[in-house]
Amino acid sequence: MNRIDIFTLEIVQNSLQAIADEMFEAMRKAAMSPVIYEVLDMGTGITDAQGEIASSGAGIPAFVGVLDKAVKQILVHHPLPGEIEEGDVFITNDPHSGGVTHLNDVVLAMPVFAQGRLVAWTANIAHWNDVGGMVPGSLSTDATEIFQEGLRLASVKLISRGQPIRSVLQILRANTRMPDFMEGDMWAGISAVRSGAARIRELTEKYGSDLFLAAMEDFMDLGEKVSLKALQDSPCGQFDMEELQDDGQVFKVSVHINKTQMIIDLRDNPAQCQGPTNLSRDGAVVAAQMAFKSVTAPQGVTNGGTFRPLQVLTTPGTLFDAQVPAAEGFYFENLIRVHDLILRCLASHFPERVPAGNFASVCATIIGGLHPDTGRVFTLVEPEIGGWGGEKGRDGNNAMYSGLHGETYNCPVEVCEARYGLYVERVELNDEPGGHGKYRGGRGLCIDYRVRSDASFLTCGYTRSTIPPWGMNGGSDGTPNYVTVIRTTGEHERYAMASSIVLNAGDLVRIRTGAGGGYGNPAERDPAAVLDDVKNGYLDAATAEAVYGIRV
Structure with missing residues (x-):
């Protein structure tokens, strides 16, 4: 197609951001739990058809890096064509299968079609108060495997062609100690993805799906260019750090920076533990993405293209790439430990930013x-x-x-x-x-x-x-x-x-x-x-x- 003028591109790109923000407000105002509507322990976003993040609402920064990974896993479990249809909504929370964080953080994702073609996904994530498991609240420091932490949902279809799947709703209600809060928060999330999908369809009807898709691709390319420009101005070399932790373990990171790439190497770290502080590989990637953004272009755009110059290395079976059936209820403490470790490693080399x-x-x-x-x-x-x-x-x-x-x-x-x-x-x-x-x-x-x-x-x-x-x-x-x-x-x-x-x-x-x-x-x-x-x-x-x- 012909080159799109810069003004139309800007309008489409800013519209995506406005839609993500509107989804956030819709979810916040409809949620039943204070942890969502007051604390804002939630996030909203839009991805392209392949699951690359295109825009995000406010809320928890770490959640922005969750939604794209969850959508990509839904696409693995439900290949096109046939298993993903207009009006569907999927639910996932399993960190071992695209959920990234822990079972309390529940992702809802909806495919958006224009002229019969999948053009985008709307998605959100929020902390649900209780998803079953061995203790109220579903978080136990005594958990030794994920089965003790609650109900695992691995890219399950919740709504089919606009109609709720009754059996799935029954399973959800039967596996929480707070079914009224669960149901209220779930429908708030569903309303958010539906409202976002409606806005995207309006956008594609106005500009055409071809232009819409080209604008998203252009926005991704811009994200990559911004990151590459920041790397051009960054110190090059290999930087290493190890740090003693509260429990006596030592965490290690090696960061390699050149003019076109940053490699964050977390391979030399302790084995996954018997407790609930394990981190999925996707979780480690989120921590690395947050640190990468902090020291490159923190004020610039953030989308799938932003992180193309970033490579994260982990070893399966370690604390930062835990395998089934590792418990992950308290994953967040080691996600923030990884993030902080990377920043400490780079602090003396980026004194104006860290x-x-x-x-x-x-x-x-x-x-x-x-x-x-x-x-x-x-x-x-x-x-x-x-x-x-x-x-x-x-x-x-x-x-x-x-x-x-x-x-x-x-x-x-x-x-x-x-x-x-x-x-x-x-x-x-x-x-x-x-x-x-x-x-x-x-x-x-x-x-x-x-x-x-x-x-x-x-x-x-x-x-x-x-x-x-x-x-x-x-x-x-x-x-x-x-x-x-x-x-x-x-x-x-x-x-x-x-x-x-x-x-x-x-x-x-x-x-x-x-x-x-x-x-x-x-x-x-x-x-x-x-x-x-x-x-x-x-x-x-x-x-x-x-x-x-x-x-x-």
Whole structure:
């Protein structure tokens, strides 16, 4: 066909972004669970007919890299023609079969046809509160295989030609402890993919399917060009890093950069474990893609073409390429460990783009039980916010989500207390000393949840609980992430990775998320900034004198 003018290309490409954003809003407004409509533990996107990501809505950055891989696996399980038809919706969550993350994160994907031809897919992913398994909330640190973590859905057709498949819906309802929430969140996701598909059909009717497909291909090529341009301006060479982890294991990465390619080598790492912190190869690729984007062109377009210059190497059977039947419920902690490890490896070579270490944990906090006012089962699912590292020229951000969670929010206290059987007694910046430097690390949070009913439970998944965030250029390390349960007897219990801890009425769950690492020698910090830190409660007077030599 003839070359498309740049204005029409821009209109089509921006329309795809607008459609992905509209899908996101449709899902958020219709969802039943606060973890979706308040926290935004979700993501939306559009792929081309082959499953390459074309645009995405807001939400969790790591989820953007999930949707394309899920759609590609659906195409493997349901080859064209014949098994994928107009009006179909597919559901998948199995990390060993295209689901990438863990069983709680459920992907819905819908093929979009124009003039009888498959031209795109609309897709979304969201955290469902409970998908069965050995414990409420489906996340257990005691799980040794994925079968204990819930219902596995491997590219299953949920809706056929616009009509729900009753038997699949019955299976879904029978495998959750919270069927009303499951069904509400599921239909919110279905409405989102359907609304996106309708908008894409409008776009193809206006411009024609040939032009639409050419515009998507052009957009992919642009993504590749932006990445290649960034590599031209990047330092070349081989960079290596190994890092001790909380459990005593050592993780290793080797990054090779030349003018046309970045190779991230994760092959020399521990074997997959018996617990639930394994990561699928696709999950490791997502972590590498996020790091690649951060150090190349973070403000540029992101689509399937963006990552053409990236190659990720893993070894099957290792922690970052786990094989069936590995449990993966707490995959997110090792995904963020890989992401952080790559950034630490490259930090000194990209000083303008990579700050000191951040709290680098999802700090997943799950509290559940029976609501004392309604008698209904509740499950709070809350990723926590923490401190980011200082960087050249500025202090780190206070109380932000990790790089994995990105554009999400903490649940408002009012919603938390209304929907869950808890009181939120305190939310304030964590005052534990750490992260000192010429530019200090941002502060984490201290949150107190008071339990209101007996026979409740706590599950948590925190890393950087022993090994704190790393400082840069003489800055000090940050502070750890951990949970303390304070019993009504006054007894204190500290946790980081644990599940099904019994809680009773009156017990207090205290969350502490870490400060980011500091940047530069603390002795060089501006005295006025130190006094401001004391005034704002970031620093106590004794630490100001001991670390910075400033008497308050």
